[in-house]
Amino acid sequence: GNSVTQMEGPVTLSEEAFLTINCTYTATGYPSLFWYVQYPGEGLQLLLKATKADDKGSNKGFEATYRKETTSFHLEKGSVQVSDSAVYFCALSAYNAGNMLTFGGGTRLMVKP
Amino acid sequence: DVKVTQSSRYLVKRTGEKVFLECVQDMDHENMFWYRQDPGLGLRLIYFSYDVKMKEKGDIPEGYSVSREKKERFSLILESASTNQTSMYLCASSPGTPNTGELFFGEGSRLTVL
Numbered sequence: 001g002n003s004v005t006q007m008e009g010p011v012t013l014s015e016e017a018f019l020t021i022n023c024t025y026t027a028t029g030y031p032s033l034f035w036y037v038q039y040p041g042e043g044l045q046l047l048l049k050a051t052k053a054d055d056k057g058s059n060k061g062f063e064a065t066y067r068k069e070t071t072s073f074h075l076e077k078g079s080v081q082v083s084d085s086a087v088y089f090c091a092l093s094a095y096n097a098g099n100m101l102t103f104g105g106g107t108r109l110m111v112k113p
Numbered sequence: 114d115v116k117v118t119q120s121s122r123y124l125v126k127r128t129g130e131k132v133f134l135e136c137v138q139d140m141d142h143e144n145m146f147w148y149r150q151d152p153g154l155g156l157r158l159i160y161f162s163y164d165v166k167m168k169e170k171g172d173i174p175e176g177y178s179v180s181r182e183k184k185e186r187f188s189l190i191l192e193s194a195s196t197n198q199t200s201m202y203l204c205a206s207s208p209g210t211p212n213t214g215e216l217f218f219g220e221g222s223r224l225t226v227l
Contacts, residue, residue: 008153032214043117043203043218044156089155093214101214103155 002027006090006104013080013111021075021107023064023090031094033057033066033073034101038087047075047088080111116140117219119204125225132191134222136204143209145187146216147171147179150201159202162187163209194226 007022025031032051036044048057053068062077073090090104120135138145144163148156148171158171160179168179176198180188187206191198201223205216 004155034214041220043220044205044216045218046215049213049215091214099214100158100161101156101216103157105153105155 002031002092002094002102004090004092004102004104006088006107008105009087009108011107011109013109015082015111015113016079017111019075019077019080019084019109021088021090021109023073023075023104025071025073025090025092027071027092027094027102029094030068031092033064034091034093035062035064035073035075036089036091036103038089038106040086044089080109082111082113085109085111117204117206117217119202119219119222121222122220123223123225125227126194127227128195130194130226132194132224134189134191134202134204134224136187136189136219137185138187138204138206138217139185140206140208140217141184142206142217143184144207145181146205146207147177147187147189148203148205149173150203150221156203159189191224194224196226198224199226200224 003026034049035047037047038044048059050057050066056065064075087106089106091101117138146161147159162181178190204219
């Protein structure tokens, strides 16, 4: 079946540090890939997505590139802020699963001033 | 903006009680979902619905049921709550067509079963 693996957290960084959160996936065919973010006390919201190989999704300074050869979709940001503190979820949507989302376990990011 | 509203943010119930979690969306979405969120396990799908009065089991339906009598409302029911159902419950919706895989989530309902 389909699965998503994320690095375990928490990830603790100082403000303006570089962020990478690793995400790898297993899926049949050509899934769409997503990053969702959950700020404290809120539901999840879509951060960015990519629908085919080599696509780069970007939003709010975050980027992730769909790498089919390594089955990865790592999230990066060049300079994090305290306001980026949240839980980040990698997810995939695959046709063989009726386009239902499969989520990774989530990675908590804590940014200190 | 799409708004998904969950009726209760925090609930405390006793073992054996019947629990109703309500979810309403205001964007005429066909699809609605119930997930539970547990640390380290991510989100796991309990039930989903593609249409009124229609429901499908997700990955962990045991101990839960759902009701969708109106398009905008999707209810999760715990017939007899147990302590292992203590969790955060998230409702989500999405348009039926095109199915982009993007979900719109409510703020969650944190349930504690004593």
